Each structure stands twice: as structure tokens, then as C-alpha cells.
Amino acid sequence: MGTAMQLCVIFNSTTSNPRQGRKCKYEGQSVRALPIRILSVGKKRSPGLQLMVDEYIDKLRYYCSVEDVQIRTNPQNARDQRAQVDAEDEAVKNLIRDEKVSAIKDLHWVVMLDERGLDIGSEKMAELVGDAGNTGASRLSFCIGGPYGHGRKMRDRANISIKLSSLVLNHQIALLVLMEQLYRTDRAFL
Numbered sequence: 001m002g003t004a005m006q007l008c009v010i011f012n013s014t015t016s017n018p019r020q021g022r023k024c025k026y027e028g029q030s031v032r033a034l035p036i037r038i039l040s041v042g043k044k045r046s047p048g049l050q051l052m053v054d055e056y057i058d059k060l061r062y063y064c065s066v067e068d069v070q071i072r073t074n075p076q077n078a079r080d081q082r083a084q085v086d087a088e089d090e091a092v093k094n095l096i097r098d099e100k101v102s103a104i105k106d107l108h109w110v111v112m113l114d115e116r117g118l119d120i121g122s123e124k125m126a127e128l129v130g131d132a133g134n135t136g137a138s139r140l141s142f143c144i145g146g147p148y149g150h151g152r153k154m155r156d157r158a159n160i161s162i163k164l165s166s167l168v169l170n171h172q173i174a175l176l177v178l179m180e181q182l183y184r185t186d187r188a189f190l
């Protein structure tokens with residue numbers, strides 16, 4: 001998975017009492033966040049969900065810029081799960097392609113959300129967001145899969161794969177949990 005090894009340091013960081021195992025290395029500091037792009041695959045959102053997403057983006061804007069990109073599932077592929085996942089992978093990959101426009105590089109640090117991913121808490125999520133700024137990337141991209149999850153291409157492209165819970169979540173709930181965690185990375189909420 002790409003350069004995921006770079007992040008091993010984060011997940012081995014030492015801890016101290018009384019919040020054993022819950023210390024964030026950015027505690028007491030503002031975490032400098034890269035611009036964030038959240039890509040989520042799925043059907044048209046309900047107005048209620050969109051309202052909540054917009055509310056989080058509004059709250060997060062004091063801290064970092066968040067781009068909410070929706071990738072619609074193609075109903076033509078509904079009968080062929082493999083074709084659907086492949087098409088979704090391709091669509092997402094096109095939106096996280098590293099690019100160089102004249103002297104400006106747009107390099108994505110890609111975090112794949114997956115129920116089988118690495119189990120991290122809020123503090124480690126804050127470290128992940130802060131440390132992404134030291135990877136040389138110019139953007140932090142979170143990818144949420146469709147009804148059948150991510151395919152091989154996305155798994156190969158991702159720099160790291162994380163879980164938000166041990167439960168399998170609907171992609172819309174995963175989006176809200178992610179946004180809440182991003183909001184929580186602001187030190188005051190850890």
C-alpha cells in the first residue's frame with residue numbers, strides 16, 4: 001500500500017498516564033491540515049444527509065478546506081458486482097491522480113476507509129491528519145466505497161486503510177463519522 005510504512009511511526013508513538021494509550025502528539029497545538037478531499041461513492045443523497053454534511057463543512061472551514069466529491073454508482077453495472085466496483089475504482093482514481101500543473105504539484109495522500117482497515121482512535125486520526133502534511137503531499141484524500149466496497153486498484157493506490165468502527169457502516173454514515181472525526185481533530189475536542 002504505497003508509502004503506508006511512513007505512518008508506522010504514528011501508530012507506535014509512546015503514551016503516558018493517566019490517558020494511557022490516548023495521547024496525541026499534537027496535543028495542545030493546532031494541527032496544520034492539508035486541504036482535504038472526501039470522495040464518496042453512492043446513490044443520490046437525502047436532503048437530510050446533505051444538510052448535515054454542509055453543516056460539518058461549514059464548521060471545518062475555520063480549520064481546513066474540505067471538498068466533498070460524490071461519485072454516483074452506475075445502475076447499468078448493478079447486476080455485475082465486479083464491473084461496478086471496477087468502474088467505481090476507476091472513477092475515484094481519476095479524482096486522486098497526482099498531477100503537475102506547471103510548477104505546482106497536486107499530490108494526494110490517500111486514506112481508504114474500510115471496515116477491515118487499521119483500527120485507529122481519534123488521537124491517531126489527528127496525528128494522521130497532521131502527519132499527512134509532512135509526507136510531501138499537497139492534499140489529503142479520504143475515499144469511501146460504494147455498496148460493495150473498494151476494489152483492487154483502490155487498495156493498491158491507498159497510502160493507508162483505516163476503519164472507523166468494527167461495524168460495517170452505510171457509506172453515508174461512514175461519511176458523517178469521518179466528518180465528525182475531522183472536526184474532532186481540532187485539539188479542543190480530543
Ligand SMILES: C[S@@+](CC[C@H](N)C(=O)[O-])C[C@H]1O[C@@H](n2cnc3c(N)ncnc32)[C@H](O)[C@@H]1O
Pocket residue numbers: 112113114115116143144145146147148149150162163164165166167168169170171174
Ligand atoms: C456499505 S460499505 C461497503 C461494505 C462492503 N461489504 C465492503 O466490503 O467494503 C460502503 C463503504 O463505507 C465505508 N465503511 C463502511 N463501514 C466502515 C467502517 N467500519 N470503517 C470505515 N469505513 C467504513 C467504506 O468506505 C465502505 O467501502
